[in-house]
Amino acid sequence: MFSRRVLGIEMSGIRKIFDMAQGEVINLGLGEPDFHPPPEAKEAIYEAVKKGYNKYGPSRGFPELREAIAEKYSKYADITAENVLITVGGTEAFLAVMLSLIDPGDEVLYPNPGFVLYRPHTIIAEGKPVDYPILQENEFVPTQEDLQKRITKRTKAIIVNYPNNPTGGVLREEDIKMIVDIAEENDLIIISDEVYFHLVYDSPPQTFLGKYDKLIFINSFSKEFAMTGWRLGYIIAPKDIIEQVSKIHYYMVACPQSPIEYAALIALQKSGYYREMMRERFKKRRDLMYQLLSKIDGVQPNLPKGAFYMFPKITLDADPMDIVKEMVKNGVLCTPGEAFGSAGKKHIRFSYAASEEDIKKAMEIFNAVLEKFR
Ligand SMILES: Cc1ncc(COP(=O)(O)O)c(C=O)c1O
Known part of the structure; x- marks a missing residue:
């Protein structure tokens, strides 16, 4: 009865852990800021609804919003509103892109560990997902070698995601050049998921924008302005790609949500301070969690340079999945690294989008839980 497409995918492992939780828990499993959207953006939704923004809007998004996005990134690349498509979060952006580019059997390179969408979206588009490792020892x-040896005549695209979920890794300029060179040599499309673009702590953000012609840049308002539930994102790409992706987007969702687009435009115009405030707060929490984790026996923490995740390696002879289950029993939610792919198996992902008090308590519990495995 069911399609091979749907039977070929599974629900994300992250949810399974959430479902095990009972009662009050400290949640370090979340993939979203623990803030609410900026006040002026919340106000803007009421205003939009009162002003009558309750109808279908332009399928590609409000021209003013597309222009504001083009303007924002114009320092990186030559972009106009024609290069921008507003989507229902980065999630819809991804699926629309995959359905527009991938034919059956086309191979798509994606990171392992990596965000949970890449593999299923490739399968839904009837492509063949091919994972490449991203390891702690290489930050x-x-x-270059790991990428090159996976490229075949069928390789169509490479998905990259920096700042990275689940690891917090970021790219240096030379890493971008290495990936662009490989893409150029092999005529690949680069799909760059940069939804954590604004969350870089120790250096200016690096982006693929402006560095490659066949680039699809995906971003979202979810993390930038803590609007995960509002579901608004966007694609920046060459016009011919936007033309084609817009068709799939139209048939999937008709148009983005009008009042949300209105509020996102206000946020872009007025809420830069809020984005900075969140970054400052996350940086403090990152430093705190890193410092606490560094004192715990049996873990090798990484100092993440972006996003809001810590992805320490468990150096004990224990399955991190068992540790995560024990953590849930003790009131702390976190995510087993294997939920992000086989190369994450020895890791646990902690989100530090949580209060300092919760981070302190959770790290104490982690230390106590690990005692059982030492
Ligand atoms: C790396 C990455 N890409 C894309 C998304 C999707 O974000 P949204 O659909 O909320 O824009 C997320 C959300 O957690 C993410 O972590």
Whole structure:
């Protein structure tokens, strides 16, 4: 009765852990800021609804919003509103892109460990997902060799995600050049998931924008303005790609949500301070969690340079999945690294989008839980 497409995918492992939780828990499993959207953006939704923004809007998104996005990134690349498509979060952006580019059997390179969408979206588009490792010993950046040896005549695209979920890794300029060179040599499309673009702590953000012609840049308002539930994102790409992706987007969702687009435009215009405030707060929490984790026996923490995740390696002879289950029993939610792919198996992902008090308590519990495995 069911399609091979749907039977070929599974629900994300992250949810399974969430379902095990009972009662009050400290949640370090979340993939979203623990803030609410900026006040002026919340106000803007009421205003939009009162002003009558309750109808279908332009399928590609409000021209003013597309222009504001083009303007925002114009320092990186020559972009106009024609290069921008507003989507229902980065999630819809991804699926629309995959359905527009991938034919059956086309191979798509994606990171392992990596965000949970890449593999299923490739399968839904009837492509063949091919994972490449990103490892702690290489600061979660792929090696040239690991990429090159996976490329075949069928390789169509490479998905990259920096700042990275689940590892917090970021790219240096030379890493971008290495990936662009490989893409150029092999005529690949680069799909760059940069939804954590604004969350880089120790250096200016690096982006693929402006560095390659066949680039699809995906971003979202979810993390930038803590609007995960509002579901608004966007694609920046060459016009011919936007033309084609817009068709799939139209048939999937008709148009983005009008009042949300209105509020996102206000946020872009007025809420830059809020984005900075969140970054400052996350940086403090990152430093705190790193410092606490560094004192715990049996873990090798990484100092993440972006996003809001810590992805320490468990150096004990224990399955991190068992540790995560024990953590849930003790009131702390976190995510087993294997939920992000086989190369994450020895890791646990902790989100530090949580209060300092919760981070302190959770790290104490982690230390106590690990005692059982030492
Ligand atoms: C790496 C990455 N890409 C894309 C998304 C999707 O974000 P959204 O659909 O909320 O824009 C997320 C959300 O957690 C993510 O972590």
